[in-house]
Amino acid sequence: MSRTLTAKGAATRQRIVIAAALLIRDKGASETSLDDIRAATSTSKSQLFHYFPGGRSEILVAVAEHEAAQVIQAQQPFLGDLSTWRSWQQWREAVLAHYTELGERCPLGALTSELGRSSPEARAIVTLLYDTWEAALTGGVQALTAGRSPGADASARARAILAAVQGGVVMLGATGRVGYLEQALTLALEPLRPKEC
Amino acid sequence: MSRTLTAKGAATRQRIVIAAALLIRDKGASETSLDDIRAATSTSKSQLFHYFPGGRSEILVAVAEHEAAQVIQAQQPFLGDLSTWRSWQQWREAVLAHYTELGERCPLGALTSELGRSSPEARAIVTLLYDTWEAALTGGVQALTAGRSPGADASARARAILAAVQGGVVMLGATGRVGYLEQALTLALEPLRPKEC
Numbered sequence: 399m400s401r402t403l404t405a406k407g408a409a410t411r412q413r414i415v416i417a418a419a420l421l422i423r424d425k426g427a428s429e430t431s432l433d434d435i436r437a438a439t440s441t442s443k444s445q446l447f448h449y450f451p452g453g454r455s456e457i458l459v460a461v462a463e464h465e466a467a468q469v470i471q472a473q474q475p476f477l478g479d480l481s482t483w484r485s486w487q488q489w490r491e492a493v494l495a496h497y498t499e500l501g502e503r504c505p506l507g508a509l510t511s512e513l514g515r516s517s518p519e520a521r522a523i524v525t526l527l528y529d530t531w532e533a534a535l536t537g538g539v540q541a542l543t544a545g546r547s548p549g550a551d552a553s554a555r556a557r558a559i560l561a562a563v564q565g566g567v568v569m570l571g572a573t574g575r576v577g578y579l580e581q582a583l584t585l586a587l588e589p590l591r592p593k594e595c
Numbered sequence: 596m597s598r599t600l601t602a603k604g605a606a607t608r609q610r611i612v613i614a615a616a617l618l619i620r621d622k623g624a625s626e627t628s629l630d631d632i633r634a635a636t637s638t639s640k641s642q643l644f645h646y647f648p649g650g651r652s653e654i655l656v657a658v659a660e661h662e663a664a665q666v667i668q669a670q671q672p673f674l675g676d677l678s679t680w681r682s683w684q685q686w687r688e689a690v691l692a693h694y695t696e697l698g699e700r701c702p703l704g705a706l707t708s709e710l711g712r713s714s715p716e717a718r719a720i721v722t723l724l725y726d727t728w729e730a731a732l733t734g735g736v737q738a739l740t741a742g743r744s745p746g747a748d749a750s751a752r753a754r755a756i757l758a759a760v761q762g763g764v765v766m767l768g769a770t771g772r773v774g775y776l777e778q779a780l781t782l783a784l785e786p787l788r789p790k791e792c
Contacts, residue, residue: 502712502713510769511708515699515768515769516699520769521769521770521771524769524770525769525770528766528769528770528775550781550782550785554778554781554782555782557774557775557778557779558759558778558779558781558782558783560762560766560775561758561759561762561763561766561775561776561778561779562755562758562759562762562779563762564761564762564763564765564766565757565758565759565760565761565762565763565765565779566758566761566762568761568762568765569725569757569758569761571712572707572712572717572718572721572722572725573718573721573722573725574718577754578725578754578757578758578761579758581751581754581755581758582754582755582758582759582762584747584751584755585747585751585752585755585783585786586755586759586782586783588747588786589782589785589786
């Protein structure tokens with residue numbers, strides 16, 4: 399990751415990551431071998447090792463980083479501008495739609511499982527994801543509640559909203575019921591609702 | 596489970612489940628073979644198959660049911676009587692202490708993973724756990740807020756509290772940070788706080 403690639407090289411690497419991500423979504427991380435990735439990306443072994451000297455595990459890390467970015471991406475453009483109650487509601491709808499579509503599947507969770515949940519790589523990727531996500535939500539809480547009290551500091555509020563998403567998603571995955579996520583989000587956002595709405 | 600065992604038989608079966616649960620907590624579900632369980636419980640193969648005709652997978656199901664019961668047990672006696680704000684706070688402390696001690700380990704999660712998260716067995720155990728847990732929390736919300744409005748119906752409030760626990764625990768497991776669980780619980784309980792407190 400710290401090696402400098404040419405623009406063309408970086409594009410090729412990214413193409414491999416995206417193809418590997420699709421393959422892993424389809425087959426599952428544990429079932430995907432280096433040969434599968436090589437076949438799916440039409441690359442030679444030496445090409446793969448040029449871009450990923452660490453082999454399969456380095457590819458899995460890159461794919462997990464990609465999937466973590468997708469988690470944020472699925473919430474845009476709403477997550478990037480949560481300054482109105484309407485944008486918060488749209489964000490909530492986008493989150494619900496995204497996770498209802500995924501259902502029991504959790505591409506990032508499958509990858510961090512395969513990397514080892516408490517491995518430094520998995521932990522760094524998930525921690526960065528949570529921090530990025532929390533920062534966006536904190537900014538949104540501050541923007542929405544400017545000039546009035548949200549009843550708690552903005553980052554605590556953001557952390558609680560994020561935990562509501564994580565809890566709802568885990569419970570959806572375990573039971574197939576989307577109601578946990580819906581109601582957890584509704585109640586986590588409730589204190590932010592402007593009085594005039 | 597539906598076979599009728601004598602009291603002595605049921606006690607032996609339970610002894611095997613508890614010993615297997617300890618072993619699996621120690622070694623991990625995927626690493627625990629039938630022979631390991633046989634050795635740890637000092638039972639013969641024919642004894643094991645007498646109590647668990649389905650073999651290893653039936654033992655794993657029984658251990659998962661046991662671990663699900665432990666999840667509820669760890670919250671007692673507070674979960675059973677949430678009629679005062681003080682008991683809610685004690686329950687919150689018990690939950691925090693329990694999951695802080697477990698840290699990244701999640702005995703039930705490891706078992707449902709091994710059974711296959713979307714297997715009917717895993718799904719039934721987790722759904723029953725959530726339903727039991729939610730019913731206790733709903734009863735607590737009703738008892739605490741009798742005579743005043745909790746600002747949402749009691750079961751929605753209970754579901755949101757449960758999602759806060761699940762989300763906080765998942766985030767603790769992924770990052771090692773307990774703050775998510777602390778703050779998610781604080782804010783999920785906040786609407787229940789009696790005005791006089």
